[in-house]
Amino acid sequence: MVGGVQLTSISLDDKERNDLLLNHAGAIIYTILPDGAMTYVSANWPRVLGHAAEEVVGHSFSHFVHPDDHPACFAFLGRIVGTGEAEGGIEYRVIHADGRLFWHTSTIIPVKQQDGGIIGYVGVAHDITRLKATEAELHGANQLLAALVVSREAELRQATNEALTAAESEAGRIGQDIHDSLCQDLIGLSRLAETAMPSHDHCDPSSCEALGRIRERAAQLAGVARSYSHSLTLHELEVQTLPEALETLARRTNEMFHTETETNICEDLDFLTHEQSVHLYRIIREALANAVKHAKAAHVWIDLVREPHRLAVSVSNDGIPLVDAALRRDGLGMHQMRMRASLLGGVLDLRYNGRNQTVLELILPLTKEPFL
DSSP: OBTTBOOOOOOOOHHHHHHHHHHHSSSEEEEEOTTSBEEEEOTHHHHHHOOOHHHHTTSBGGGSBOGGGHHHHHHHHHHHHHHOOOEEEEEEEEEOTTSOEEEEEEEEEEEEOTTSOEEEEEEEEEEOHHHHHHHHHHHHHHHHHHHHHHHHHHHHHHHHHHHHHHHHHHHHHHHHHIIIIIIHHHHHHHHHHHHHTTTOTTOOHHHHHHHHHHHHHHHHHHHHHHHHHHHHSOHHHHHSOHHHHHHHHHHHHHHHHOOEEEEEEOSOOTTSOHHHHHHHHHHHHHHHHHHHHTSOOSEEEEEEEEETTEEEEEEEEOSSOOOHHHHHOOOHHHHHHHHHHHHHTOEEEEEEOSSSOEEEEEEEEOOSSOOO
16 A cells, blocks of 8 residues: 555556557657568557558558658668667658658667577657757747847947047047147257257357257157157058058167067068058057057067968067056057957957067958958
């Protein structure tokens, strides 16, 4: 007695027990010949698929399987017959007596004698219609999500590009103003001091010395202002190729900051658009400025190398090493470099290589499609 309920034992012989298991199991049990003819189906077939057993036995399984799935099913059965080994996992559509389609999966097991000879093939089929419907819904949801992500990425790229373009335009305007006004005024002041010196025959030595210092200082400031003007505009890229512009940038940096900037720049960059060249130039120039102004580097290396499937760009320097916190903290310049790298479809990395060098590296995959 269990839980107040009297249990009575049921005496079944082997055949009755087997019939009970076959006819009330959740799966369909069947036997099949190497040519695909069905020789037995359990009672679940009529209950699940609506065909009477006598309508199935003696007929090929292909009468009840969707035509598009025939090749896969025959190949599946052929492999089992050929190898003599059990196999499962095939998925196919079964046609109900009323025309509806159900998804099934089957495992077929060869029944072997003691000597290894095969006397038949037993199959076990499970209904996976609900699972396939769930998979289809999930696939549809994933496609919708992917389309939404692509749309949002496109909007973000457009907004980022517009923001950088606006910044470029404003920087260019300021740079042009510095060149047209401040530079010219400083050059004029230097020349004025120069012309004033010899015009005073009886010029007080201290006054002449002051005029000389004004002339020299004005000329120096004009050079600094011109450099800032160049850094805000893209004059070099308007008249030079990207490799030429980078060589000019390195030379000017050496002259202004008395540093050694070495370049290793491939010439085969004609595939880059002007916009792509601008982003690369801006990234390299910002990294170079950070190296000489903030890291106080004495030596800087600029490498731009085209490899079979990628463009590798790096700016390394031997200046003050950056600690991890500094590497993680993005200022405006670093933030804009990351934005430009994203627009190029590349990956930007700033790290300390352990050999007294800080390295900014940009890797751009090269594909047939433009990466902007």
